[in-house]
Amino acid sequence: MRVLVVEDDPTLLVQLGAALGNAGYAVDEAADGRDGLHLGLTEPYDAIVLDLGLPVLDGLTVLQRWRQQGRTTPVLILTARDGWHEKVAGIDAGADDYLTKPFHTEELLARLRALVRRSHGLASPLLRCGDVTLDTRAGTVTLAGATVSLTAHEYRLLAYLMHRAGQVVSRSELVEHLYAQDFDRDSNTIEVFVGRLRRKLGAERIETVRGLGYRLVPPEAHPATR
Numbered sequence: 001m002r003v004l005v006v007e008d009d010p011t012l013l014v015q016l017g018a019a020l021g022n023a024g025y026a027v028d029e030a031a032d033g034r035d036g037l038h039l040g041l042t043e044p045y046d047a048i049v050l051d052l053g054l055p056v057l058d059g060l061t062v063l064q065r066w067r068q069q070g071r072t073t074p075v076l077i078l079t080a081r082d083g084w085h086e087k088v089a090g091i092d093a094g095a096d097d098y099l100t101k102p103f104h105t106e107e108l109l110a111r112l113r114a115l116v117r118r119s120h121g122l123a124s125p126l127l128r129c130g131d132v133t134l135d136t137r138a139g140t141v142t143l144a145g146a147t148v149s150l151t152a153h154e155y156r157l158l159a160y161l162m163h164r165a166g167q168v169v170s171r172s173e174l175v176e177h178l179y180a181q182d183f184d185r186d187s188n189t190i191e192v193f194v195g196r197l198r199r200k201l202g203a204e205r206i207e208t209v210r211g212l213g214y215r216l217v218p219p220e221a222h223p224a225t226r
């Protein structure tokens, strides 16, 4: 999952970037409204954290422009402590959730997880595909009840596929959602990570759909086990 953080407080921006990175997100950052507007219009984020008080272009205007141009990315706004009117204006402008500063990182992470899963039509923080279970809260994966040890990159890839279980996901979509903008993107690395996940979970679980991409399938749906 890839997120954008638009925040002009440099300390908070660094803290948020680190916390989101540790939580397994690829993170892009913008320190003013103009850069944030541009990134939000051009990159396919899974969620955006948007401060409202921003230089150059305020957060509310940024949000309105994203929505006017049809961007449906889930947006969580950061508001001032007593800014109830900001919350109302933000939600009316198309925000999906808000947090009042100062906030606990854990709460931000929980709200983001909820926004991302709801945008995929999922209600539970536990994602299941056959006997593979991914706990988005703990960042853990089990196979038939046994813990599977995954690297951060493997987890990130599996989490994306689990959110899209049963659907074909192209390699370019995976690259766009798994790596930050400044990351040296090479779609061949996706193939490498898919290979590692297959070794750990069973080769049949990630189907290659020729010319289109990959599909995570429950074991019973695969031709080899029918």
Ligand code: CA
Residues within 6 Å of the ligand: 007, 008, 009, 051, 052, 053, 054
């Ligand atoms: Ca601010």
